[in-house]
Amino acid sequence: xxxxxxxxxxxxxxxxxxxxxxxxxxxxxxxxxxxxxxxxxxxxxxxxxxxxxxxxxxxxxxxxxxxxxxxxxxxxxxxxxxxxxxxxxxxxxxxxxxxxxxxxxxxxxxxxxxxxxxxxxxxxxxxxxxxxxxxxxxxxxxxxxxxxxxxxxxxxxxxxxxxxxxxxxxxxxxxxxxxxxxxxxxxxxxxxxxxxxxxxxxxxxxxxxxxxxxxxxxxxxxxxxxxxxxxxxxxxxxxx
Amino acid sequence: xxxxxxxxxxxxxxxxxxxxxxxxxxxxxxxxxxxxxxxxxxxxxxxxxxxxxxxxxxxxxxxxxxxxxxxxxxxxxxxxxxxxxxxxxxxxxxxxxxxxxxxxxxxxxxxxxxxxxxxxxxxxxxxxxxxxxxxxxxxxxxxxxxxxxxxxxxxxxxxxxxxxxxxxxxxxxxxxxxxxxxxxxxxxxxxxxxxxxxxxxxxxxxxxxxxxxxxxxxxxxxxxxxxxxxx
Numbered sequence: 001x002x003x004x005x006x007x008x009x010x011x012x013x014x015x016x017x018x019x020x021x022x023x024x025x026x027x028x029x030x031x032x033x034x035x036x037x038x039x040x041x042x043x044x045x046x047x048x049x050x051x052x053x054x055x056x057x058x059x060x061x062x063x064x065x066x067x068x069x070x071x072x073x074x075x076x077x078x079x080x081x082x083x084x085x086x087x088x089x090x091x092x093x094x095x096x097x098x099x100x101x102x103x104x105x106x107x108x109x110x111x112x113x114x115x116x117x118x119x120x121x122x123x124x125x126x127x128x129x130x131x132x133x134x135x136x137x138x139x140x141x142x143x144x145x146x147x148x149x150x151x152x153x154x155x156x157x158x159x160x161x162x163x164x165x166x167x168x169x170x171x172x173x174x175x176x177x178x179x180x181x182x183x184x185x186x187x188x189x190x191x192x193x194x195x196x197x198x199x200x201x202x203x204x205x206x207x208x209x210x211x212x213x214x215x216x217x218x219x220x221x222x223x224x225x226x227x228x229x230x231x232x233x234x235x236x237x238x239x240x
Numbered sequence: 241x242x243x244x245x246x247x248x249x250x251x252x253x254x255x256x257x258x259x260x261x262x263x264x265x266x267x268x269x270x271x272x273x274x275x276x277x278x279x280x281x282x283x284x285x286x287x288x289x290x291x292x293x294x295x296x297x298x299x300x301x302x303x304x305x306x307x308x309x310x311x312x313x314x315x316x317x318x319x320x321x322x323x324x325x326x327x328x329x330x331x332x333x334x335x336x337x338x339x340x341x342x343x344x345x346x347x348x349x350x351x352x353x354x355x356x357x358x359x360x361x362x363x364x365x366x367x368x369x370x371x372x373x374x375x376x377x378x379x380x381x382x383x384x385x386x387x388x389x390x391x392x393x394x395x396x397x398x399x400x401x402x403x404x405x406x407x408x409x410x411x412x413x414x415x416x417x418x419x420x421x422x423x424x425x426x427x428x429x430x431x432x433x434x435x436x437x438x439x440x441x442x443x444x445x446x447x448x449x450x451x452x453x454x455x456x457x458x459x460x461x462x463x464x465x466x467x468x469x470x471x
Contacts, residue, residue: 100398121394156390180391206400209372216369216398219380220390 001028004035009046009204010197011039011099015053022053024112025063029086032116036093043098046207048200051120052104052193059113061135062087084144087112091146092228094119096218098210100203104196105182106189111135115147118154118181121217122199126192127173127185137168146227153221156180241267244274249285249436250429251278251331255292263344264302268318271348275325282331285439287432290352291336291425298345300367316376319344323378324460326351328450330442332435336428337414338421343367347379350386350413353449354431358424359405359417369400378459385453388412 005012013035015022022028039049053059067079094101103120110133117123117132125132134151136143143165155161160179163169173185183199186192218225218232225232245252253274255261278288292298301315326333335352342365349355349364357364366383368375380397387393392411395401405417418424450457 121398154390156388180389183391203399206370208369208400212372212374213369213398215374216380219375219377220384220393220397 001031002035004038006042009048010200011042011047011049013039013049013051015051015059018055020055021057021060021108022055022113023060023063023065024083024087024116025066026083026086028063029083029090033086033090033093036090036097039099040093040097043210045209046204047099047210048204049097049099049101049120050104050196050200051101051116052106052196055107056130057107057113058103058105058109058130059116060108061111061113064139080141083112087115088144088146088228091115091119091150092230095221095224095228096214096230098214100200100208100213102196102200102203104193105130105132106192108133112147115150118150123182124184124186124192124195124199125173125176125182126187126189128187131170131172132164132176132181133170134164134168137166146224149224149227153224154181241270242274244277246281249283249287250432251282251286251288253278253288253290255290255298258294260296260299261292261294261345262299262302262304263315263319263348265315265318267302268315268322272318272322272325275322275329279325279330282442284441285436286331286442287436288329288331288333288352289336289428289432290333290348291428292338294339295362296339296345297335297337297341297362298348299340300343300345315344319347320376320378320460323347323351323382327453327456327460328446330446332432332440332445334428334432334435336424337362337364338424340365344379347382350382354435355414356424356428356431357405357408357414357417358421359419361405363402363404364396364408364413365402366396366400369398378456381456381459385456386413 001016003014003016062080062083067076070076070079101120102122103117105117105123105125107130109117114132114134151161151165155164157180160181164171171181176182177185184195186195218230222232241256243254243256333352334354334356335349337349337355337357339362341349346364346366383393383397389412392413396403403411403413408414409417418427
């Protein structure tokens with residue numbers, strides 16, 4: 001499912017199973033949420049979260065197979081709705097985590113899997129392998145409200161938003177950098193993980209106050225906070 | 241503190257002295273007074289240039305003199321009036337960043353329509369994250385209004401990045417960079433002359449700018465009245 005490892009200043013969250021497409025099933029969602037809360041409880045100055053995965057996929061989105069295996073079509077819809085609603089707190093948790101967050105996308109990230117990656121402060125992916133893909137338009141599924149807001153918050157370019165959300169473009173590494181979706185694309189799994197760690201080290205060395213970091217991040221994305229039900233606290237002026 | 245000079249259609253506001261030009265209550269009041277003076281005599285074709293002297297454009301609020309948190313709040317509030325004034329100014333505004341601009345100093349520069357910077361000297365820096373302080377509400381809204389790239393905003397506000405000239409152009413923060421203070425000054429005057437030559441109607445210019453930054457106007461409490469478009 002997933003593991004949370006503490007390595008010095010870093011919390012490394014890994015979606016496990018080499019041969020898995022790491023579908024965000026109710027179980028995995030609960031496990032990821034629990035891991036994030038664990039990281040939050042142990043956060044100190046200089047903490048950084050790195051989220052990565054194993055194998056061909058970063059995550060292929062919600063477990064639609066589980067939804068479809070329900071007794072009736074309306075039960076299937078309810079199952080999908082359940083996953084959508086239980087994933088919302090994960091995005092909320094990442095947006096309000098009191099430390100910098102880095103997603104190392106070593107494989108395909110589709111739909112909610114793409115959403116998971118994008119909920120991080122910094123995103124790296126592979127240039128030789130893997131695509132970012134919002135499959136909803138091809139599957140005929142509408143977006144949950146907070147997905148649209150997340151993508152509008154994080155994807156600055158109008159053309160990028162249209163290509164990703166409305167056109168269902170499968171975006172490879174180099175293009176993702178050009179469109180301003182990711183911070184870098186690297187050849188090979190080792191290089192992308194190395195880049196993630198290197199950035200994490202630089203961020204950790206700033207030894208930022210986690211509570212302040214969290215509030216400044218939230219202030220960058222007010223619409224997203226509103227839809228996630230996160231209050232943007234009154235700013236605390238710095239200590240003199 | 242600061243001087244105001246008129247050179248034909250150009251109004252030149254200069255932060256004086258070779259210091260860090262910290263935005264103290266006195267300097268903030270002086271800037272506000274100068275801006276209001278310009279507003280009262282500006283005509284169609286006028287342009288404001290704000291510049292500074294020395295190693296710093298401005299190093300932000302005057303934290304050293306402030307003993308109590310309430311005084312810091314006061315400075316933040318009085319700077320809000322300066323930003324509000326600039327956002328609803330009836331003429332084009334240009335900031336000439338000849339040195340470092342940090343925190344409230346960066347905000348002051350960014351509150352202008354055009355921002356020119358030195359290529360060879362000076363950084364733009366939002367120091368708050370490193371100092372462990374949150375940003376006043378209107379600071380963040382200003383950054384969202386003026387810096388289009390989400391990645392750039394994140395790097396500047398959340399990443400505490402010290403941005404040099406070339407980078408500032410690439411990130412879409414400033415309009416151009418020039419090597420050396422003299423060339424920078426000349427570029428500012430040249431731009432001001434081009435803008436001034438358009439002889440824009442002040443009321444229309446003001447409303448158009450406010451229309452570009454509606455969220456900013458709301459947070460600044462700027463009054464947006466209705467105007468009748470002249471045909």
